[in-house]
Amino acid sequence: MKLSFRWYGEDDKVTLENIRQIPNIYSVVTAVYDVPVGQVWSRESIARLKKLTESNGLAFEVIESIPVHEDIKLGKPTRDKYIENYCENIRRVAEAGVRCICYNFMPVFDWTRTQLDHKLPDGSTTLVYYREQVKKVDPVEGDLTLPGWDASYTRDELRNVVAEYKQMTEEELWANLKYFLERIIPVAAECNVNMAIHEDDPCWSIFGLPRIITDEKNLDRFLSLVDDSHNGITLCTGSLGCSCKNDVVHMAEKYAKMGRIHFVHMRNVKILDNNRGFEERAHYSPCGSLDMYAIAKALYDNGFEGYIRPDHGRMIWGETGRSGYGLYDRALGAAYINGLWEAISKSK
Numbered sequence: 587m588k589l590s591f592r593w594y595g596e597d598d599k600v601t602l603e604n605i606r607q608i609p610n611i612y613s614v615v616t617a618v619y620d621v622p623v624g625q626v627w628s629r630e631s632i633a634r635l636k637k638l639t640e641s642n643g644l645a646f647e648v649i650e651s652i653p654v655h656e657d658i659k660l661g662k663p664t665r666d667k668y669i670e671n672y673c674e675n676i677r678r679v680a681e682a683g684v685r686c687i688c689y690n691f692m693p694v695f696d697w698t699r700t701q702l703d704h705k706l707p708d709g710s711t712t713l714v715y716y717r718e719q720v721k722k723v724d725p726v727e728g729d730l731t732l733p734g735w736d737a738s739y740t741r742d743e744l745r746n747v748v749a750e751y752k753q754m755t756e757e758e759l760w761a762n763l764k765y766f767l768e769r770i771i772p773v774a775a776e777c778n779v780n781m782a783i784h785e786d787d788p789c790w791s792i793f794g795l796p797r798i799i800t801d802e803k804n805l806d807r808f809l810s811l812v813d814d815s816h817n818g819i820t821l822c823t824g825s826l827g828c829s830c831k832n833d834v835v836h837m838a839e840k841y842a843k844m845g846r847i848h849f850v851h852m853r854n855v856k857i858l859d860n861n862r863g864f865e866e867r868a869h870y871s872p873c874g875s876l877d878m879y880a881i882a883k884a885l886y887d888n889g890f891e892g893y894i895r896p897d898h899g900r901m902i903w904g905e906t907g908r909s910g911y912g913l914y915d916r917a918l919g920a921a922y923i924n925g926l927w928e929a930i931s932k933s934k
Contacts, residue, residue, distance in 0.1 A: 588612040590895040599907045602642040608920050613645035624655035624668045636682045648893050650688035661762040673773040680777035686848050688820045690784040693751040693795045697787040702909035710900040716863040756796040767812045775816045780848035787825040818846040824853040827876045828864040835880045842888035853897035869919035882926040896920045
């Protein structure tokens with residue numbers, strides 16, 4: 587297990603100096619953030635990230651993420667140039683020592699929550715998804731207010747792209763994903779880079795848009811599209827675990843045994859009664875609905891040696907900053923993961 591920590595670059599309030607003081611942190615997880623989606627990252631920007639990271643005693647081995655341009659997901663004629671740019675980005679980060687790239691194939695947005703600062707009984711604030719709030723949003727005609735939507739779009743552009751996706755079936759999205767994988771995985775294999783797709787967050791359809799990386803059946807289908815060890819997954823316990831239909835412990839065991847989990851996002855969620863949604867909680871198992879010990883044990887027992895990072899923390903102790911990505915609660919999460927892993931390993 588290589589414990590890692592998300593870092594949003596030099597503008598991040600959480601500094602590399604902060605991160606390196608967390609026990610057992612091996613690497614940072616970062617990206618080039620000043621290049622438009624679909625364009626090639628400069629070698630200079632990649633080299634600067636590498637230099638800053640390694641000068642703080644941390645490895646530069648995980649990128650999260652190289653975003654996939656919407657034209658690729660929509661299967662537009664322009665997709666080939668964006669796929670070639672994507673392949674070039676794989677080559678360039680590999681030159682700098684990157685060994686794992688996390689990405690997703692979600693239409694329009696990376697994740698959706700209805701509130702970023704919901705107050706929990708202990709006084710901390712957290713990210714939540716309440717279905718009754720989602721029902722009040724019309725993504726085409728109404729006010730687009732949900733967190734997670736791509737802020738680079740104008741309102742009209744966002745309405746247009748949502749309308750395009752509403753005309754797409756899940757099978758068409760599967761076909762476009764296959765087309766993408768068939769072109770990038772050979773490049774990744776040549777560069778010895780593991781591609782790790784992130785599940786849809788949350789793992790169900792929203793506003794009638796197609797969502798396909800959602801459950802065990804679909805993960806099996808995904809891995810079969812290009813049956814290569816470099817084509818793997820980011821096991822996000824929260825994205826999968828927000829649905830009671832997903833057995834995350836079983837999936838951790840199954841895909842780790844296959845050698846297809848390249849990256850793990852560890853976070854806990856509380857599934858609310860009556861299908862009302864979910865709340866993100868502290869990493870400690872009793873705080874949510876997931877058995878974090880059992881997930882870690884399933885990974886350990888089945889030979890997982892890849893990257894793990896504590897995902898989405900609450901805001902605690904008066905901290906302010908990027909929602910879900912403060913220092914304190916994620917550092918507690920890292921300490922909890924360390925404790926689980928040490929206890930499991932020593933019990934063997």
